[in-house]
Amino acid sequence: MKATVLVRPKQGILDPQGDAVESALGHLGFSVSEARVGKVVDLEVDASDATEARVQVERMCEQLLANPLIESFEVEIHG
């Protein structure tokens, strides 16, 4: 079962990478008032259904893929 994890810097966490991207987009002439840079993790999970896959992936996020102090995560199950 395919799953995607989106890991984002939490609100209020200074994200210098996002700031650099925002500034670079400004130099290209785009009008952007905020950019935040996170991570995408694509997974192929062995699970019998979407519910089980979601439970597993959320545990992966809690234990390894995201650090709760600084990052939030979102799980997408693609079936």
Add this chain to the structure above:
Amino acid sequence: MASPQPRVGVVTYPGSQDDRDALWALAALDAEAVPVWHEERELPDLDAVVLPGGFSYGDYLRCGAIARFSPATTAVCEFAEAGGLVLGICNGFQILCEAGLLPGVLLRNESLRFVCRDVPLVVERDDLPFTSRCATGQTIVIPVKHGDGRWFAPPELVRELEANRQVVFRYAEACNGSVDDIAGVCNERGNVLGLMPHPEHAVDPLLGSADGALILASLVEAARKRVLALI
């Protein structure tokens, strides 16, 4: 009777870089420096452990995130739980934070630039096994070399750490954007310390500073006392 030589382990992960410097510095400060391989599930008989700098497991995902699950790190966590002395330097500090032995997390430097230079540090407390040779308020000079050294914790956690006196070293000048210029913190019990600067690179005047020896010699001395207590 000659004073006993304490055994201080240094863990080598794939990607560790400063393990040999740490072993050399500890031996120069009269410890028996013991290399520990990351696959070891049980630590040899040790009086203290150092987690060195570098880029363990390529620092993939987040610095220290993978090393946290290595067999040797699990053994180090048990060692710390039992009251053993553990010092994490740079990547070692990142690993200890990811493992939950120390509070906070280390993020990309505010400047996005790798910073590599000598920095002045203020010692916030001298009553720890790692700082007994320093004096509270003293400024020592030790090099940093990191791209991900910006220590962060939410404000309520920082207040709690300040109240518990867990902030041990502070940059005397802005370095990487760390909250309150925090360079090193300890756990509540005071037997685990992590810092971004590298004391093992400053143990001889030929290296530009010998101030790092104040920290490592404190550790060796504390480890020696533990050996003596067992005799």
